[in-house]
Amino acid sequence: MNIPKFSVRNSVLVNLIMIIMIAAGLLALIRLPSELMPKIEMNWVFITTIYPGVSPEEIEELITKPIEDAIENVDKVDFISSGSSEGQSFVGVKF
16 A cells, blocks of 8 residues: 555554644653753864975974964964974964
């Protein structure tokens, strides 16, 4: 038996199931907690900089060190980790 035939033959049952599903959805909508602007704490920030064709020493001198020096003065910084490789710089900051 397919669904349309079953629905036509048992219309009361199908309508009852639909009402129960709508009521359950409304109950879930009312009871689930939600916040318009929840407080989100970000503990880590990662900065990746790509500069193709530059040696790791130049990346460290030109990009990584200035980023570290700028971040050093920010309030509530607990830890700064950085790395330089050929063509890219990575700086991680923990708050």
